[in-house]
Amino acid sequence: MFVGHETVAFALVALAAARYGLGRERALALGVAAGCFAAVPDVDMAYAPLGLLTVHSADALAAANAFWGASTEVHRAVTHSLVVAPLAAAVFALAAARDRPVRVAAAAGALALPVGALAVSGVLAGAVMALYVLAGVAIALLARRRLALGPRALAATALVGLLTHPFGDLLTGTPPEFLYPLPWHLLAARPTPFGDPTLDLLAAFALELACLWAGVYAYHRVTATPLREHLHGRAAAGAAYALAALVITPPTLDVSYHFVFSVVAVGAVGVVEPTKRRLPDLPSAAVTGLAAVTVAGVGYTLAYLLL
Structure with missing residues (x-):
């Protein structure tokens, strides 16, 4: 995270x-x-x-x-x-x-x-x-x-x-030492909510996405800007990432690079606009890209569970 x-x-x-x-x-x-x-x-x-x-x-x-x-x-x-x-x-x-x-x-x-x-x-x-x-x-x-x-x-x-x-x-890596320098530890090991190393990674990934969406929501709420103005339908292209479950090794928290880098790359659809504008609208690119990554993460999770 x-x-x-x-x-x-x-x-x-x-x-x-x-x-x-x-x-x-x-x-x-x-x-x-x-x-x-x-x-x-x-x-x-x-x-x-x-x-x-x-x-x-x-x-x-x-x-x-x-x-x-x-x-x-x-x-x-x-x-x-x-x-x-x-x-x-x-x-x-x-x-x-x-x-x-x-x-x-x-x-x-x-x-x-x-x-x-x-x-x-x-x-x-x-x-x-x-x-x-x-x-x-x-x-x-x-x-x-x-x-x-x-x-x-x-x-x-x-x-x-x-x-x-x-x-x-909490869900990634070594648990923080919440009470340092005191000699007590709130957690001795990282929580594993599912017991499946891949699902545990996907849970951590979902937490990260939820935190990002919280920031997006807060910005739009405070500025009174409708979220739909920055969300474009091309984010649905992220659903194609579900096919990755067929070709990549199931990721874990110990070996996750191939999943993280590839799923984050899906967010590039936020930058690609079907217009002649030289530079993309940054809020639209961010929101659409985040939505595409979210769709990709959900699609991959469903595919993993069904395989």
């Missing part, structure tokens, strides 16, 4: 802001900030490319395994903690304050987080936490300048983004 983290946070905040009458522009600004903050926990993936240095062959699968293997060294630990999130959200918001004493306090907090991670989990955890703090502070500063958000709004949106992110990872 990658983009879904951001769209869920965007949807929650934008819809809540609109519900309480903050206005379209303000609601969208708050939603965008929450979505950006929701991306921050995945900065721990910055360590993963180092795994490629251990690969001594041109085999793509070996490279992919090395990449994801290195990512597990620190992924979904220090940056995915529900305990750390409130402290980090406060630091991010205070770092964007205009008062110097407040920024000094934020600097102290920004230093304490990586030092604490270093003391508890070692050098790698400390380095990842430092990157986490830098990313969050950078987003807070950018949101203050570009979106005109104050410390309270930044703290609230950062908290939503950081707290919702770990739950989106």
Whole structure:
């Protein structure tokens, strides 16, 4: 799950802001900030490319395994903690304050987080936490300048983004360490709702699609734009992807590249327009492409179940 983290946070905040009458522009600004903050926990993936240095062959699968293997060294630990999130959200918001004493306090907090991670989990955890703090502070500063958000709004949106992110990872990979640095674990292993590795992957894929649709719905609801204006019938072409169940190896969470890349490629139908326009309409391309991928996913699932 990658983009879904951001769209869920965007949807929650934008819809809540609109519900309480903050206005379209303000609601969208708050939603965008929450979505950006929701991306921050995945900065721990910055360590993963180092795994490629251990690969001594041109085999793509070996490279992919090395990449994801290195990512597990620190992924979904220090940056995915529900305990750390409130402290980090406060630091991010205070770092964007205009008062110097407040920024000094934020600097102290920004230093304490990586030092604490270093003391508890070692050098790698400390380095990842430092990157986490830098990313969050950078987003807070950018949101203050570009979106005109104050410390309270930044703290609230950062908290939503950081707290919702770990739950989106429940069905994929190693469970997040929700309570880091405490010694307790909410989940010892990834949930397997179906027991069938392919259906478990398809469930995770469906969750990602649902999160993306939540963001699409929120945007159209807040802007009062009918969704049908951006949804075109060519999305139905995604149904042809059901035939893939006959030719590709059933994907699993361990080996899913052939499925993920091919089903996502179906979204290209959103860009192909039967007009002479040089550039496609971006909202229409996004919505139609997402609909095509959704149809493709449903078609493949039905075909897999029937085979």
